[in-house]
């Protein structure tokens with residue numbers, strides 16, 4: 103281990119997250135490696151190691167002979183300070199080698215608030231932030247992940263983006279980079295060739311022009327780059343790679359367990375939900391394969407918990423069979439099976455009862471909106487009867503806590519809709535009184551609200567976010583109604599949501615703001631320990647940009663949207679139609695009941711049948 | 713079922729794994745190696761394992777001891793090999809046996825320390841250190857649960873010797889393992905408090921061997 107690092111580690115919190123060396127880490131012989139990649143996650147080790155996507159890609163990339171992919175996470179503030187003071191550059195966990203010495207530096211960006219951390223990590227690595235300042239081919243700096251479905255805010259920093267699912271695309275990209283490295287290609291030559299890979303977006307090959315009012319006039323592709331970049335997906339998900347020899351961290355992380363991915367995508371089409379649109383269409387894994395992957399992962403890791411992770415696990419067609427199969431194995435070994443993201447319906451509750459026979463603490467539901475009218479408008483197909491019936495079953499079965507998540511500021515929301523949230527809490531409380539197995543244990547009902555953030559590529563991509571003062575007014579309105587004992591009301595501060603809204607639908611000019619925030623000390627902005635609204639406000643001002651223009655402005659139907667350079671497969675007309683149905687408070691059927699023709703089936707070249 | 717004892721080492725990058733994390737790591741490694749640890753009964757069952765002397769973060773050891781119980785005692789001969797293969801880098805299982813001693817009989821620890829002095833002469837430093845640690849009494853301030861307390865650590869240092877090593881002074885000492893427990897970090901800490909000019913710029917330690925009351929090897 104590096105001598106300087108050795109002196110630092112005893113002084114920082116939780117040093118084990120900075121050392122690597124975990125069980126199942128992949129170490130390769132440098133003599134047999136001709137391309138090295140740093141897989142960077144712009145958040146802490148505990149968050150990054152809990153990310154399923156990162157674990158999959160770490161494994162698929164390392165399946166390439168001659169390519170070694172290592173992990174890099176963001177240091178917490180104390181570690182960053184020590185590293186800067188001692189002159190220790192950002193290093194890869196497996197080898198301890200400086201990130202800047204590797205050939206490819208790829209970031210997985212899941213959410214907008216990680217942008218400043220990406221910049222900070224580049225700086226800690228000693229790599230120039232802007233793509234144009236990196237004239238050599240290596241290290242190639244690129245990014246992927248959900249937040250990259252609008253790549254524009256980070257466009258000036260990245261050499262390229264991988265849009266969509268990386269399992270196949272990343273390996274194709276690295277293969278090309280290996281050829282380029284061997285052949286001594288220029289960066290420009292490489293980027294032009296990379297743009298031919300489906301899903302690869304090279305921002306320097308696109309020139310945006312703006313109207314006088316600040317909206318986008320046009321984007322001109324250069325050097326034969328495609329007009330739009332189509333999101334890449336794995337067509338045969340059942341057959342796609344899943345790592346069953348996953349790294350087992352030696353220190354505690356957030357989700358310390360085996361994660362089984364049942365399917366990609368979601369059949370539901372909630373109109374506020376970006377994930378429900380950008381991962382289409384649904385592609386599932388077979389029960390047999392899932393059982394095989396689950397059991398093998400448990401054996402290889404020694405984990406005592408397994409969870410089913412997908413956007414809406416209840417929608418997995420063979421969920422009962424899968425749970426039975428897993429339970430057969432888990433029961434006698436005291437391994438627990440967790441089922442997050444269940445819908446509030448009878449079917450789910452039956453499974454829930456079967457699965458969580460031991461731990462009966464908390465149950466979580468996300469009705470998102472208080473009134474049926476608004477739930478219809480956002481296409482959240484949950485009826486209060488179902489929710490209450492689920493609670494009834496749960497309370498009668500001995501559960502004594504329910505968490506309910508809502509958003510404030512959804513399109514078409516009125517004060518009536520806001521107050522209806524309190525009514526749900528009252529009804530749930532009443533339901534507990536009527537059905538509780540043991541009332542002496544009491545009940546904890548927690549209601550949380552956050553401020554709705556309109557996201558690109560969702561039907562609400564044209565919407566304005568409500569102003570922060572308005573959000574707080576609605577919070578206070580709701581607080582006035584939440585006067586029941588046993589009911590706790592938590593609300594998220596609107597400031598992070600506002601910045602998130604500005605960034606998520608931002609254009610290329612926001613790069614200057616991001617850099618300014620970082621220069622002013624911003625990083626780890628997803629953490630309230632580090633987020634400073636004042637710093638963001640200052641940066642927007644200094645760059646002469648208006649955050650409201652991005653967050654709080656309704657876009658016109660014909661406005662060219664900066665993120666439309668990405669083609670997710672879902673047609674714009676479909677999104678617009680869904681938006682209009684919202685204003686008519688009309689539901690749309692889910693993909694299984696009836697295809698509404700969003701267009702995403704073209705990505706698999708056939709009919710959706712997940 | 714009978715208690716078993718595992719002797720293992722923890723070196724390299726593994727030294728930063730905390731005591732609590734180490735317990736979890738061991739439990740998972742046993743599962744991966746195919747050995748079922750016995751669990752306690754009750755509401756919140758936990759594996760019946762106990763590491764004899766918790767090791768502080770950053771300290772290496774080639775003589776760690778852990779007591780555990782298996783639900784089924786078979787394949788003990790292969791256990792060290794299989795467990796080692798299931799453990800993270802830097803942790804190796806060396807032997808497993810039915811212990812004949814009780815944890816509280818462990819009295820002394822032999823440790824090795826590397827004291828780094830940036831830009832200072834190792835030979836001279838080693839000599840000065842030997843002089844200092846020959847003192848009859850070394851009263852220092854220690855952090856306790858209730859603030860700070862004064863304490864004489866000399867009785868807890870049974871022997872001490874320093875010699876010149878590669879870019880550092882190599883220290884060998886036998887210190888009290890229990891009642892009182894002397895954290896090796898208190899050696900450089902004593903220097904900082906009593907003879908700052910002898911305080912190293914960095915010190916790291918490795919536990920070498922465990923001993924009983926009369927300095928016979930403890931197993």
Ligand code: SF4
Nearest residue numbers: 693697698700703710
């Ligand atoms: S094409 Fe039809 S079934 Fe397929 S994702 Fe779109 S709406 Fe759903």
